Amino acid sequence: MNLPDLCQERNRAKTDIEFINIDLDIKPLFKGKKYFLRTYGCQMNVHDSEEIKYYLECLGFSSTNTLEDADIVVLNTCAIRENAKDKVYGYLGRCKHLKKEKKDLIICLAGCLMQEPHEIENLRKNHDYIDIIIGTHNLHELPKLIAKKKGMQQVEVYSNSDKVYENIRYSRDSKISAWINIAYGCDKFCTYCIVPYTRGRERSRKIENILEEVTYLKNKGYQEITLLGQNVNAYGKDLNLGYDFATLLEEVAKTGIPRLRFVTSHPWNFTDEMIDVIAKYPNIMPYIHLPIQSGSDAILKKMNRRYTISEYKALFEKIKSKIKNVAVTTDIIVGFPGETEEDFLKTLEIVDYCKFDGAYTFIFSKRMGTAAALMPDNTPLEEKEERLRRLNEVVNKYSLINNQKLLNQEVEVLVTEESEKGRNKVCGYTDTFKLVNIEGSKDLIGKIVKVKITEAKSFSLDGIALTEKVNN
Numbered sequence: 001m002n003l004p005d006l007c008q009e010r011n012r013a014k015t016d017i018e019f020i021n022i023d024l025d026i027k028p029l030f031k032g033k034k035y036f037l038r039t040y041g042c043q044m045n046v047h048d049s050e051e052i053k054y055y056l057e058c059l060g061f062s063s064t065n066t067l068e069d070a071d072i073v074v075l076n077t078c079a080i081r082e083n084a085k086d087k088v089y090g091y092l093g094r095c096k097h098l099k100k101e102k103k104d105l106i107i108c109l110a111g112c113l114m115q116e117p118h119e120i121e122n123l124r125k126n127h128d129y130i131d132i133i134i135g136t137h138n139l140h141e142l143p144k145l146i147a148k149k150k151g152m153q154q155v156e157v158y159s160n161s162d163k164v165y166e167n168i169r170y171s172r173d174s175k176i177s178a179w180i181n182i183a184y185g186c187d188k189f190c191t192y193c194i195v196p197y198t199r200g201r202e203r204s205r206k207i208e209n210i211l212e213e214v215t216y217l218k219n220k221g222y223q224e225i226t227l228l229g230q231n232v233n234a235y236g237k238d239l240n241l242g243y244d245f246a247t248l249l250e251e252v253a254k255t256g257i258p259r260l261r262f263v264t265s266h267p268w269n270f271t272d273e274m275i276d277v278i279a280k281y282p283n284i285m286p287y288i289h290l291p292i293q294s295g296s297d298a299i300l301k302k303m304n305r306r307y308t309i310s311e312y313k314a315l316f317e318k319i320k321s322k323i324k325n326v327a328v329t330t331d332i333i334v335g336f337p338g339e340t341e342e343d344f345l346k347t348l349e350i351v352d353y354c355k356f357d358g359a360y361t362f363i364f365s366k367r368m369g370t371a372a373a374l375m376p377d378n379t380p381l382e383e384k385e386e387r388l389r390r391l392n393e394v395v396n397k398y399s400l401i402n403n404q405k406l407l408n409q410e411v412e413v414l415v416t417e418e419s420e421k422g423r424n425k426v427c428g429y430t431d432t433f434k435l436v437n438i439e440g441s442k443d444l445i446g447k448i449v450k451v452k453i454t455e456a457k458s459f460s461l462d463g464i465a466l467t468e469k470v471n472n
């Protein structure tokens, strides 16, 4: 079976919905004890950690930022690249050392890395000091495992799931800006990517459950919602209920939440309806993260990305022409197996063409079990590093040029927190998702504020607060 066939097969599988009432079963057995939670990886993991926090807090734990003070350590792991894995194992060394002094310390590993069978085997064999191992599909079982923890390693990982759980509660990091999962998993099988294996098949939440969560958060005063999915444009396909991502986006916008965002979009099947809805509603932020991965058609084909550069360009142009003032960022991989200097030059060319507002750039990392891991790869690491350096130079040039266009302009910023850049400074993001450090008081936090931009750098802007937005 070739890859697209396999994807169709998976799309036909039925998504089961299960409502859970997990908090009713949790007893606060650990009052006065402390948890230390460390999150690796993407927004999906950050949001999963908000679920983990909820369970830990229901169990009676309170948070600490000092590892040595913890009674339970939870590492929520990432598997996307080898260095994410190395960081986890590096940190485990510290945890193991601490456990020697603190025998009752509970060590728990969660997240994507736990979905890889060879990792579990390694953890079972070589890291017996770890108490609990839990996967991405069953986080709601964590409180049960912690409560019954009994000296031996407990591993509770489902290899796959057709389920969507509803009624999940979160202890959210912010009272201003919230993540909402709209779909889990991914069926795209880009050949370099481990996500379809660690997060399972694509499964969407029903629109009514998402809207209920949006309304609940809006009523609590949230100013911004980000809809989360590995591939948001696939939203709804598995449900077959006659609605898609454009429908969802429009319905969420209509709730009147002040700011609405979404990540991540795939260039394949980014529909005209989506573009029209984004253009129509002022509360849908003009910011699109649209991973391109490579500028070479030959490499895109090997990556199983399902679009050519001319198709990406056509989509990019449509987005730029229809959505006023839109910012587009991207992801790019260099050193994919078989990438030649000519292929890489095409990547530089497309960056020159699109002049992205920003790009996350990576060196290809071989993930065991993915199709690309078996492809011949003769490019030396030093050459890949050199390509990354050359790419970043161009990427940063355009980030700066785009930011400089905002100099002396007035922009709207949702102020989310105090800035690390000094006293009497706060920070937040523009509608186009640019970070601004603002001279202004803490009272601005939680508000959408007009800011005059006074300085532009590659990765952030400086500004002065003018007024609070009128309809705030």
Ligand code: 5AD
Residues within 6 Å of the ligand: 080, 081, 192, 193, 194, 291, 293, 331, 332, 333, 362, 363, 364, 365, 366, 367
């Ligand atoms: N190696 C390098 N980068 C990767 N990404 C995903 N898998 C890999 C890999 N094996 C990058 C892609 C993706 C982003 C989230 O991470 O660019 O869009």
Ligand code: SF4
Residues within 6 Å of the ligand: 186, 187, 188, 189, 190, 193, 194, 195, 196, 230, 231, 266
């Ligand atoms: Fe991975 Fe994204 Fe491709 Fe899915 S669409 S396989 S998450 S890179």
